[in-house]
Amino acid sequence: MATCPQGHPSGADDYCDVCGTRMAGVAAPPAAPQPPAQEPSAAESCPVCRTPRAGQFCEVCGHDYSGAPGAAGTAVPLPVTGPRWEAVTAADRSYYEKVIAEGGPDADAVAFPPYCPERSFGLHGEQVRIGRRSKARNLAPEIDLTGPPEDPGVSHLHAVLLAQPDGSWRLVDPGSSNGTQVNGRPLQTNVPVRIGPGDRIHLGAWTVITVREGAP
Numbered sequence: 001m002a003t004c005p006q007g008h009p010s011g012a013d014d015y016c017d018v019c020g021t022r023m024a025g026v027a028a029p030p031a032a033p034q035p036p037a038q039e040p041s042a043a044e045s046c047p048v049c050r051t052p053r054a055g056q057f058c059e060v061c062g063h064d065y066s067g068a069p070g071a072a073g074t075a076v077p078l079p080v081t082g083p084r085w086e087a088v089t090a091a092d093r094s095y096y097e098k099v100i101a102e103g104g105p106d107a108d109a110v111a112f113p114p115y116c117p118e119r120s121f122g123l124h125g126e127q128v129r130i131g132r133r134s135k136a137r138n139l140a141p142e143i144d145l146t147g148p149p150e151d152p153g154v155s156h157l158h159a160v161l162l163a164q165p166d167g168s169w170r171l172v173d174p175g176s177s178n179g180t181q182v183n184g185r186p187l188q189t190n191v192p193v194r195i196g197p198g199d200r201i202h203l204g205a206w207t208v209i210t211v212r213e214g215a216p
Contacts, residue, residue, distance in 0.1 A: 095202050099206070154207060
């Protein structure tokens, strides 16, 4: 009976049947062969910058060949922001004189304001109402021309700016008392017209609104 290096009597001559130690003189089994390392294909290149592949990530742009979402180098679409539109209100003396000359309703009682600072209103949302607020009607237009100074020729709901899918705007007069003009042309009731930067909207007795394209 053989004895293992630990001193145990063993009926087996290769490994001790008591402690499992390899018996003296028994060669160790050969190690299992390791699979060869897989090298990236020499023909493969980065789909972003066309640099030959040298690993999981592109050495130039960082593209992740595993395709994990949000990985370095993976193109992520960014939201497209359109221009910021604004409406600037002021008093137009020449328009006022034209209204007075045409003898509009109560023209003699309307005076041109000695001071009327410009005011800027950003255009946001699906629609922007133009007019004068009214507590009785629970109306608070986004472009509030209540004043001071107040143009008495402006209706409480005088006109409405409507946002378009392409980022532009259209103007509609829902039926104001004294009408609306765009670049000197009167609007037909409930017929929207396209407006753009530089267009001038006249309403009331002396109010002018200039559409501008501001900072994004």
